[in-house]
Amino acid sequence: MGTAEMLTAAGVGSGDEVIVPSYATTGAAEAVRSTGARPVFADIDAQSLCLDPVAVLRALSPRTTAIVPVGLFGHPADLTSFHTLAEARQLVVVEHIEQAPSDAVAVRRRREHAAYLDARLTGVTTPGVAPGVEHSYHSYVVRVPGNGRPDRDAFARALRARGVRCRVPVQTPVHRTPAYRCEVRLPETERAVDDCLALPMAEGMSRRELRRMVSVCNGLGGLLPMAA
Structure with missing residues (x-):
């Protein structure tokens, strides 16, 4: 199941906001937009180059329903922090996978x-x-x-x-x-x-x-x- 399908299955749709990184391909933003929701861009961590949990916290609004982190260049996203943040606010976390796993x-x-x-x-x-x-x-x-x-x-x-x-x-x-x-x-x-x-x-x-x-x-x- 792809990112858009997982978001839809979680109830994300028109009128919702979903936080994504801008330092990436357009894949995550496209997946969000295909559900009818609006992608909201948050900043990255300077070390990992992945979505920064602190920046995500600042980007939250009453319409935020989900966070879509993206592992970048082989560095995984900080999913533990995002799940902790999401659980406290009843948000959905769906990781967008851009690279096939290597052996x-x-x-x-x-x-x-x-x-x-x-x-x-x-x-x-x-x-x-x-x-x-x-x-x-x-x-x-x-x-x-x-x-x-x-x-x-x-x-x-x-x-x-x-x-x-x-x-x-x-x-x-x-x-x-x-x-x-x-x-x-x-x-x-x-x-x-x-x-x-x-x-x-x-x-x-x-x-x-x-x-x-x-x-x-x-x-x-x-x-x-x-x-x-």
Whole structure:
């Protein structure tokens, strides 16, 4: 059963509000809208990049009936906090799943790759992992320090020019897309859109490929001028 079907089965419909992250694909918002309810965007946690329970608490209104967290890049959403919050207010929690589960061997290899990169990358902020959480690293998302998007984009161009196939994981937050545009203050979401970059993280990568990526990233020093 998909997210929309689970929301409908829980009685969510027209006139209701459902809290979703904006730093994600449009999938959760689309599922909410298909029930007739209105998606309300809340901010993310700066470390996990997933929906922040504190921000969700601030976004609640008398019309809120559900919360739809989304695990991102392999970091699971804080479901324990959301269920605690929901139980006190008779809300529904429906996790939106965007990535198919990986087999144990693939996850173990990605975690090994991530540990190697965590220990060696400089000039970028490596992925944050909440205490007690097991990250499966569907994507290895770093943050490029500096002046946001200009420095991140310059860094990305320089990496690609040197053969590192990086990508911007979320180009535009959902609340700024034409279909869902609204005025809402989401500072951590906006920062993540501007400075996050996904480095290659395939379970089949060799140690030589990882060493090469570390060498290129560290050689750039983390920051580049726009002309790079």
